[in-house]
Amino acid sequence: MREVWTTSRIRAAEDVVLARTQSGALMRRAAFAVSVRAARMLRERTGRVTGRHVVLLVGAGNNGGDALWAGAFLRRRGVGVTAVLLAPDKAHPEGLSALRRAGGRVVLAQDVGDVPAEADLVIDGIVGLAARGGLRPDAAALVERATAPILAVDLPSGVDPDTGAVTGPAVTAAATVTFGAYKPLHVLHPAASHCGDVHLIDIGLRPELGEPDTRVLDPDDVATRLPLPRPADDKYTQGVVGIAAGGSTYPGAAVLTTSGAVLTKSGMVRYAGSAADVVRARWPEVIATGSLSDAGRVQAWVTGPGLGTASGARETVREVLAAGVPVIADADAVNLLAAHPDLWDAREPGTPLVLTPHEREFARLAGDVGHDRVAAVTAAAKRYNAVVLLKGHSTVIADPKGHVFVHYTGRAWPATAGSGDVLSGIIGALLAAGIAPLYAAACAAWLHDSAATIAASGAPVPASLIAEAIPAAIRGLRVSA
Numbered sequence: 001m002r003e004v005w006t007t008s009r010i011r012a013a014e015d016v017v018l019a020r021t022q023s024g025a026l027m028r029r030a031a032f033a034v035s036v037r038a039a040r041m042l043r044e045r046t047g048r049v050t051g052r053h054v055v056l057l058v059g060a061g062n063n064g065g066d067a068l069w070a071g072a073f074l075r076r077r078g079v080g081v082t083a084v085l086l087a088p089d090k091a092h093p094e095g096l097s098a099l100r101r102a103g104g105r106v107v108l109a110q111d112v113g114d115v116p117a118e119a120d121l122v123i124d125g126i127v128g129l130a131a132r133g134g135l136r137p138d139a140a141a142l143v144e145r146a147t148a149p150i151l152a153v154d155l156p157s158g159v160d161p162d163t164g165a166v167t168g169p170a171v172t173a174a175a176t177v178t179f180g181a182y183k184p185l186h187v188l189h190p191a192a193s194h195c196g197d198v199h200l201i202d203i204g205l206r207p208e209l210g211e212p213d214t215r216v217l218d219p220d221d222v223a224t225r226l227p228l229p230r231p232a233d234d235k236y237t238q239g240v241v242g243i244a245a246g247g248s249t250y251p252g253a254a255v256l257t258t259s260g261a262v263l264t265k266s267g268m269v270r271y272a273g274s275a276a277d278v279v280r281a282r283w284p285e286v287i288a289t290g291s292l293s294d295a296g297r298v299q300a301w302v303t304g305p306g307l308g309t310a311s312g313a314r315e316t317v318r319e320v321l322a323a324g325v326p327v328i329a330d331a332d333a334v335n336l337l338a339a340h341p342d343l344w345d346a347r348e349p350g351t352p353l354v355l356t357p358h359e360r361e362f363a364r365l366a367g368d369v370g371h372d373r374v375a376a377v378t379a380a381a382k383r384y385n386a387v388v389l390l391k392g393h394s395t396v397i398a399d400p401k402g403h404v405f406v407h408y409t410g411r412a413w414p415a416t417a418g419s420g421d422v423l424s425g426i427i428g429a430l431l432a433a434g435i436a437p438l439y440a441a442a443c444a445a446w447l448h449d450s451a452a453t454i455a456a457s458g459a460p461v462p463a464s465l466i467a468e469a470i471p472a473a474i475r476g477l478r479v480s481a
Ligand SMILES: NC(=O)C1=CN([C@@H]2O[C@H](COP(=O)(O)OP(=O)(O)OC[C@H]3O[C@@H](n4cnc5c(N)ncnc54)[C@H](OP(=O)(O)O)[C@@H]3O)[C@@H](O)[C@H]2O)[C@@H](O)CC1
Pocket: 014, 018, 026, 027, 028, 030, 031, 059, 060, 061, 062, 063, 064, 066, 126, 127, 128, 129, 130, 131, 132, 133, 134, 135, 136, 139, 153, 154, 157, 158, 179, 203
């Protein structure tokens, strides 16, 4: 599991560690790691380290200090180093003298000439944890002129560390070396796509950090939670999932949602709705009926995809919410809950609910997402006493207690029509198997993305093929676990 802390929590932990370490030791440790990564990048890119040329972009604070110290360490390995100072009066004094002592060259940003274009590697020490807003014009102009790969110190300058928002010019790095802990920007879209490979360096903060603010599931975490049938299981004991989705207008949504559920776990899937014939034709193993009252018992209901928003759909959502089992409400079910607040009264108190809006559905329900997706989703989860999964390049999942998972895809394969229907079927299957709602949603997001990647393998892919790749995604997990 990858754990993520906001900048204020990291600063607080840093203060504790700084108070008991020798002055400057933490920075030198961080900077040494940057120099090691820089040397590796030089060797991989140019075949050697000695004699190569690294340009440091140095801002007004400790992030620039890291870059200056890294430059001093690189000098010891025979690398030519030029530091470009964006704020000469504020450049980190000890870092600057260390670089000068080591034989590094120092130039002012306004006198930079062709220096950025002559580099084999650029180190971005413009701004780190204190970053606010996009790059300022002088920094943006420098970055624009750099043609070599960029190694970002702590984070690519110009992105917002806590929200991952990119509201102006920003560095796009080939790699990022970060210290002490992952920060939200490393896992949130769009900033995460500016980081390149992220390398975390231990500087002794972990014991002081406490509980993380956000988590990211690894394959192993998903593998240990996925329901596999045990020897004593039968088709009922693994949890029966019910699908109340689709209809005569959108029978495809019924099929796709059912596919997600059928292919995620063994056991039984029931379908209730006017697309029963279409579902039965595609999945003969599904117990399909025309109405909810004939559906029989289930351990979780999935509702919403392709349901429409007419009065019949509203009644379906009302009945499902009143059934006393976990519910996942997607698409039109979210729209109905937004448009008819009285529907909330139907919810059997205490039964788990997972809401899976995309951004427009989220806006209808809880207002504009804004730049801070994690804050918006956490607030909605508290307000509705539900797990909320906001879809996107970074899918954000929060529960009412403030636990948050992020799943960053970095690719757009899952962004295809009907793909959300498949996701809700997967979540339903995991909920019915008894997995806690937060984990059901987070594992489903992971599994869905993995299936999309497998199905796509480099080409566009429709939602039905994403569903068909779910077994391969599960098998892949078992192999890697
Ligand atoms: N604490 C520690 O022990 C350790 C800390 N470490 C390192 O320290 C870093 C944090 O350093 P920090 O707090 O000094 O601030 P930092 O991020 O360098 O910003 C400097 C100044 O930049 C400015 N600025 C703001 N936005 C901007 C923008 N968009 N574009 C351009 N400029 C912008 C703003 O100054 P202003 O111009 O507004 O006065 C701001 O004050 C951290 O990320 C890590 O690298 C490591 O060494 C490990 C040990």
